[in-house]
Amino acid sequence: MSRLILILGDQLSHTISSLEGADTALDTILLCEVMAEATYVGHHKKKIAFIFSAMRHFAFELRDAGYRVRYTRIDDECNAGSFTGEIARAIAELSPSGICVTQAGEWRVKSELEALAAAFDLPVDIRPDRRFLATHEEFQRWAEGRKSLTMEYFYREMRRKTRLLMQGDEPVGGRWNFDAENRNPAKPDLLRPRHPVFEPDEVTREVIDTVARMFPNNFGTLKNFGFAVTHKEAERVLASFIDDFLPNFGATQDAMLQDDPFLNHSLLSFYINCGLLDALEVCQRVERAYLDGGAPLNAAEGFIRQIIGWREYMRGIYWFAGPDYVDSNFFGNDRPLPGFYWSGKTHMNCMATVITETIEHAYAHHIQRLMITGNFALLAGIDPKAVHQWYLEVYADAYEWVELPNVIGMSQFADGGFLGTKPYAASGNYINRMSDYCGACRYDPKERLGEKACPFNALYWDFLARNRDRLKSNHRLAQPYATWARMSEDIRHDLRAKAAAFLRRLD
Incomplete structure (x- = not known):
C-alpha cells in the first residue's frame, strides 16, 4: 500500500x-512550492529564496x-498553486492508499490539512510534530487555571523535562535565570x-533568479544572499556560534x-524554525560548551532560555489562545503602518538603521524588533494587526506560531496582559543606553521638548497618559506614572x- x-517547507528534517x-x-514524498504560501503575505x-x-x-x-520524491517548483506550468x-x-x-503529514505550525495550514480526508476520501494520518518539547496538550494542562501565564515558570518546567543545566532537581549555579547579567x-x-x-550554488542561484522574476515588488533585496540552505551548512553556523560568539x-x-x-x-x-537544525540538539551543544569551559553560565543559560523557554512558550500561547488571538487590540490602536517601515527613510536613526538592515x-x-520597531509602533498607536503582518513579511525566521504571540502579546501588549506583565514601552533614554544609534541621529535622546528632542520621548509620555485608565493598576508602571504625576x-x-x-505629521 x-x-x-x-512535507511542508518548515519541516525540512530527516x-x-x-x-x-x-x-x-x-x-512518495511530496514537496511543493505553492503560490498560496508564497503570497498570503508579501514575504x-x-x-522566499x-x-x-x-x-x-x-x-x-x-x-x-533512497526516497521517491515528487517536487513542484513555483514556476512549473502545471503548479496548482x-x-x-x-x-x-x-x-x-x-493513486496512493492514504496521505501522511506532520501537523502544521499555523492555524491557516492546519485547517487545510484537516480538510484533506473529506476532499479526497482517503485516510489522512496527521502526526504530532516531535521537534518541539511541549505538546499542545501539555501546554494546555500547564496553562489552564493559572491566573498568570508567566513564561519563567513554564521555562522551569522545560528545564526539568530536558535536564538541561540541572544538578538533580536544582538549576546549575543555584539560579534559574541569569538575565540580569x-x-x-x-x-x-x-x-x-x-x-x-x-x-x-547553482540550485540557489536558480531560485534567486526565479524569485527576482516572480516577486519583483516584494520587500527587501536579494543581493548578497548568504543563508545556509542545507543541514551541513547549518551545522557550520552552529559550530561557529558556539566557538566564536x-x-x-x-x-x-x-x-x-x-x-x-x-x-x-x-x-x-532561520534553521531551527525550518527544520535544518534540531532545537534540543542545539541546546545540548550549548550546554556542552558550558560544561567544557567554553562559555560562561549566563551565556549558555540565556541562549537555552530563548529556545526551550521563550520559543516553546510562544508556540504554546499561539495554539492555546486560538485563531482569534490575531484580532486582539487592547488599546484600540488603529493608525496605519507608516511608509518608512517599508523604505527605512526616516530621520530617526534607530528606526532607519534597523529597517535598512531588515x-x-x-x-x-530580538531587541531591535522589540525595543525599536515594536516600541515605536506601540507608542504611536499603530494597528497591532498591521504590525503583526509586517513582522511576518520581513523576517526570514518568521512563522505565525512564533511571530504572532511575540508581536500581539509581547511587543504591542494588544492582548492586555494575557501573555506579558507590562507593555514594553520606552523612551529615547533606553535606546541611547543600549545602542550607539543616537550619536548619529538628528534628534537628541536627552531632550524632551526642543526642536531636536527625540520623538520617542514625547511619544512615551503620551502613550502613558492616553492609556492611563487601562494601565494605572499595573504595578510595574507605578514608577513612570509617579514621575508623570x-x-x-x-x-x-x-x-x-x-x-x-x-503623529499628525506621521499621518
Missing part, C-alpha cells in the same frame, strides 16, 4: 514524524537517501569574528550597534502637544 507523504516508517519502495524576497532553496536541497538529500491542488494532482497520477551595551570591535556566509553572547544580547547588525547573536533561528538581511535581533501641568501639556504634532 503506497502513501503520499507531504527525523520529521511524517517520515517515520516510510517505505522507500512504495511511498521578504530573501525569505531561502525557504525554496532549502526545500530543493532537502529534496535532493531525500532522493540520495496550493497544497490541496498539488495533492490532488499527485493523487490523480499516483545579560543587559550590557556593546562596543564596536573590529576583531569580532565574522559570521559564516555561503556562496549560492557564545562566550560573549549573554552579556551583550540586548545591545545594538550601528555598524554591527549581528554582534554575538547565533543566527540560528531590508538587506531579512533579519533583526510630579511633572508640572505645563510640561505634561507640552509633551502631549509635541506627540500630537508628530
Whole structure:
C-alpha cells in the first residue's frame, strides 16, 4: 500500500514524524512550492529564496537517501498553486492508499490539512510534530487555571523535562535565570569574528533568479544572499556560534550597534524554525560548551532560555489562545503602518538603521524588533494587526506560531496582559543606553521638548497618559506614572502637544 507523504517547507528534517516508517519502495514524498504560501503575505524576497532553496536541497538529500520524491517548483506550468491542488494532482497520477503529514505550525495550514480526508476520501494520518518539547496538550494542562501565564515558570518546567543545566532537581549555579547579567551595551570591535556566509550554488542561484522574476515588488533585496540552505551548512553556523560568539553572547544580547547588525547573536533561528537544525540538539551543544569551559553560565543559560523557554512558550500561547488571538487590540490602536517601515527613510536613526538592515538581511535581533520597531509602533498607536503582518513579511525566521504571540502579546501588549506583565514601552533614554544609534541621529535622546528632542520621548509620555485608565493598576508602571504625576501641568501639556504634532505629521 503506497502513501503520499507531504512535507511542508518548515519541516525540512530527516527525523520529521511524517517520515517515520516510510517505505522507500512504495511511498512518495511530496514537496511543493505553492503560490498560496508564497503570497498570503508579501514575504521578504530573501525569505522566499531561502525557504525554496532549502526545500530543493532537502529534496535532493531525500532522493540520495533512497526516497521517491515528487517536487513542484513555483514556476512549473502545471503548479496548482496550493497544497490541496498539488495533492490532488499527485493523487490523480499516483493513486496512493492514504496521505501522511506532520501537523502544521499555523492555524491557516492546519485547517487545510484537516480538510484533506473529506476532499479526497482517503485516510489522512496527521502526526504530532516531535521537534518541539511541549505538546499542545501539555501546554494546555500547564496553562489552564493559572491566573498568570508567566513564561519563567513554564521555562522551569522545560528545564526539568530536558535536564538541561540541572544538578538533580536544582538549576546549575543555584539560579534559574541569569538575565540580569545579560543587559550590557556593546562596543564596536573590529576583531569580532565574522559570521559564516555561503556562496549560492547553482540550485540557489536558480531560485534567486526565479524569485527576482516572480516577486519583483516584494520587500527587501536579494543581493548578497548568504543563508545556509542545507543541514551541513547549518551545522557550520552552529559550530561557529558556539566557538566564536557564545562566550560573549549573554552579556551583550540586548545591545545594538550601528555598524554591527549581528554582534554575538547565533543566527540560528532561520534553521531551527525550518527544520535544518534540531532545537534540543542545539541546546545540548550549548550546554556542552558550558560544561567544557567554553562559555560562561549566563551565556549558555540565556541562549537555552530563548529556545526551550521563550520559543516553546510562544508556540504554546499561539495554539492555546486560538485563531482569534490575531484580532486582539487592547488599546484600540488603529493608525496605519507608516511608509518608512517599508523604505527605512526616516530621520530617526534607530528606526532607519534597523529597517535598512531588515531590508538587506531579512533579519533583526530580538531587541531591535522589540525595543525599536515594536516600541515605536506601540507608542504611536499603530494597528497591532498591521504590525503583526509586517513582522511576518520581513523576517526570514518568521512563522505565525512564533511571530504572532511575540508581536500581539509581547511587543504591542494588544492582548492586555494575557501573555506579558507590562507593555514594553520606552523612551529615547533606553535606546541611547543600549545602542550607539543616537550619536548619529538628528534628534537628541536627552531632550524632551526642543526642536531636536527625540520623538520617542514625547511619544512615551503620551502613550502613558492616553492609556492611563487601562494601565494605572499595573504595578510595574507605578514608577513612570509617579514621575508623570510630579511633572508640572505645563510640561505634561507640552509633551502631549509635541506627540500630537508628530503623529499628525506621521499621518
